[in-house]
Amino acid sequence: MAGSGVFAEIIDGDVFKYYADGEWKKSSSAKSVAIVNPSTRNTQYKVQACTQEEVNKAMEAAKAAQKWWARTPLWKRAELLHKAGAILKEHRAPIAEALIKEIAKPAKDAISEVVRSGDLISYCAEEGVRILGEGTFLVSDSFPGNERNKYCLVSKIPLGVVLAIPPFNYPVNLAVSKIAPALIAGNSLVLKPPTQGAVACLHMVHCFHLAGFPKGLISCITGKGSEIGDFLTMHPGVNCISFTGGDTGIAISKKAGMIPLQMELGGKDACIVLEDADLDLVAANIVKGGFSYSGQRCTAVKVVLVMESVADALVEKVKSKMTKLTVGSPEDDSDITAVVSESSANFIEGLVLDARQKGATFCQEYRREGNLIWPLLLDNVRPDMRIAWEEPFGPVLPIIRIGSVEEGIHHCNASNFGLQGCVFTKDINKAMLISDAMETGTVQINAAPARGPDHFPFQGIKDSGIGSQGITNSINMMTKVKSTVINLPTPSYTMG
Numbered sequence: 001m002a003g004s005g006v007f008a009e010i011i012d013g014d015v016f017k018y019y020a021d022g023e024w025k026k027s028s029s030a031k032s033v034a035i036v037n038p039s040t041r042n043t044q045y046k047v048q049a050c051t052q053e054e055v056n057k058a059m060e061a062a063k064a065a066q067k068w069w070a071r072t073p074l075w076k077r078a079e080l081l082h083k084a085g086a087i088l089k090e091h092r093a094p095i096a097e098a099l100i101k102e103i104a105k106p107a108k109d110a111i112s113e114v115v116r117s118g119d120l121i122s123y124c125a126e127e128g129v130r131i132l133g134e135g136t137f138l139v140s141d142s143f144p145g146n147e148r149n150k151y152c153l154v155s156k157i158p159l160g161v162v163l164a165i166p167p168f169n170y171p172v173n174l175a176v177s178k179i180a181p182a183l184i185a186g187n188s189l190v191l192k193p194p195t196q197g198a199v200a201c202l203h204m205v206h207c208f209h210l211a212g213f214p215k216g217l218i219s220c221i222t223g224k225g226s227e228i229g230d231f232l233t234m235h236p237g238v239n240c241i242s243f244t245g246g247d248t249g250i251a252i253s254k255k256a257g258m259i260p261l262q263m264e265l266g267g268k269d270a271c272i273v274l275e276d277a278d279l280d281l282v283a284a285n286i287v288k289g290g291f292s293y294s295g296q297r298c299t300a301v302k303v304v305l306v307m308e309s310v311a312d313a314l315v316e317k318v319k320s321k322m323t324k325l326t327v328g329s330p331e332d333d334s335d336i337t338a339v340v341s342e343s344s345a346n347f348i349e350g351l352v353l354d355a356r357q358k359g360a361t362f363c364q365e366y367r368r369e370g371n372l373i374w375p376l377l378l379d380n381v382r383p384d385m386r387i388a389w390e391e392p393f394g395p396v397l398p399i400i401r402i403g404s405v406e407e408g409i410h411h412c413n414a415s416n417f418g419l420q421g422c423v424f425t426k427d428i429n430k431a432m433l434i435s436d437a438m439e440t441g442t443v444q445i446n447a448a449p450a451r452g453p454d455h456f457p458f459q460g461i462k463d464s465g466i467g468s469q470g471i472t473n474s475i476n477m478m479t480k481v482k483s484t485v486i487n488l489p490t491p492s493y494t495m496g
């Protein structure tokens with residue numbers, strides 16, 4: 001049960017506390033933020049609306065704790081991370097329950113998100129010891145005109161205080177994908193969880209608390225992003241921001257100071273289907289890729305670009321598979337559950353009505369009950385329809401019929417997004433050429449887009465992001481280079 005057992009200390013009455021300086025606290029604002037259950041549309045939980053003064057205190061504590069943490073041996077940092085990962089997996093049930101209630105994540109997916117997160121933390125601990133345990137040694141005479149009288153020792157050192165801001169759809173996994181790299185690299189961490197997903201995040205933070213991390217090293221500031229977000233992202237105490245979400249990230253990138261930014265934003269992942277593709281494989285991947293977690297994944301298949309000659313056959317296969325999708329409550333492990341909010345459902349509906357008005361073919365009747373939208377395939381979508389370009393973040397998938405591969409690549413590259421894409425063909429040479437031509441961070445060949453497994457590099461270009469995630473790249477991004485040059489009185493080749 002969320003907020004009970006070992007988690008009893010993180011709640012006060014019906015309001016979850018925030019975490020700072022090694023303690024669970026009530027905000028002096030005496031205000032709380034309601035978390036509405038997407039399925040019932042009733043208030044499920046409440047979290048503290050933290051004040052700017054509480055942010056300042058968390059930043060001060062983070063700065064002080066980081067100085068000591070940077071002097072903590074790598075093996076000790078890794079040991080604590082392994083403990084946190086194990087505790088997280090041990091308490092997967094109450095954390096998954098919070099995911100079910102606050103973001104309507106199907107029960108099975110909720111459990112797997114928590115387990116995946118525990119595994120990410122441990123993998124990160126091991127990877128951090130490996131890559132941070134070595135540096136570079138350069139000699140001066142490798143550059144013309146120099147003798148070997150300078151030795152250069154190059155190492156990776158922490159940035160300082162990392163601000164982590166994850167989105168609602170993977171509030172635990174996309175939080176630890178920032179927290180673990182930050183900590184193993186010797187940084188401290190301030191977390192601003194999504195409102196929808198905040199309680200799952202608070203439970204996850206408690207697992208780090210139980211593991212025994214130093215006071216002040218980790219804090220979790222709750223409150224609406226629209227109210228406390230700018231104060232956090234423009235705070236002078238922040239040395240790096242790692243953000244995942246929508247175009248909010250673009251706004252943040254314009255406000256943040258001279259600090260490293262890691263941004264994983266929206267996507268319009270295109271699925272290009274060639275005439276020789278295995279259509280059963282394609283249909284299976286389109287349904288899984290397009291409708292898992294009700295399409296609320298940045299890596300969801302968001303537009304299908306299929307050669308006209310095989311389009312009818314593909315559409316029939318997809319429609320047939322869609323009839324097997326269950327629609328209902330996350331507690332029952334339904335495939336399709338309520339989207340995260342009424343505003344999200346309204347946005348999705350707007351795209352559907354626009355497509356209807358402009359003549360798209362509806363493969364199913366459009367059906368909505370509250371935030372629950374039944375899976376919908378739109379055929380014969382044209383570029384003048386909003387759904388051809390915008391990201392519904394919901395269970396609605398457009399099909400665009402193309403006359404050539406070039407037409408498909410053109411549509412993919414004309415998008416403002418550039419996260420992932422996929423191509424289905426039996427001709428690997430053609431697949432490689434298409435992958436090279438697609439302007440996206442990743443191209444999947446003969447499978448739907450996916451961020452996982454979490455050690456793979458994951459990046460978006462254009463409006464889909466800045467920098468590269470994935471455990472190794474995240475660790476490196478949360479460090480900076482330090483050179484120490486030893487100047488010898490006379491050249492020495494004894495090490496040559």
Ligand SMILES: NC(=O)C1=CN([C@@H]2O[C@H](COP(=O)(O)OP(=O)(O)OC[C@H]3O[C@@H](n4cnc5c(N)ncnc54)[C@H](OP(=O)(O)O)[C@@H]3O)[C@@H](O)[C@H]2O)C=CC1
Nearest residue numbers: 167168193194195224225229245246248264265266298393
């Ligand atoms: N690339 C990806 O992985 C994802 C992309 N998205 C995209 O984002 C859209 C909306 O999803 P959502 O999660 O609400 O994304 P948002 O960009 O609205 O929110 C992401 C995170 O940013 C916080 N935030 C909001 N405003 C600010 C601000 N001014 N300063 C700092 N932080 C802020 C949010 O907090 P709060 O919740 O309190 O507002 C949340 O923690 C989706 O429709 C989709 O397009 C969403 C999820 C994942």
Ligand SMILES: O=C(O)[C@H](O)COP(=O)(O)O
Nearest residue numbers: 296297298299450451452
């Ligand atoms: O933000 C998202 O939607 C996730 O990065 C998607 O992760 P997945 O592809 O592993 O589901």
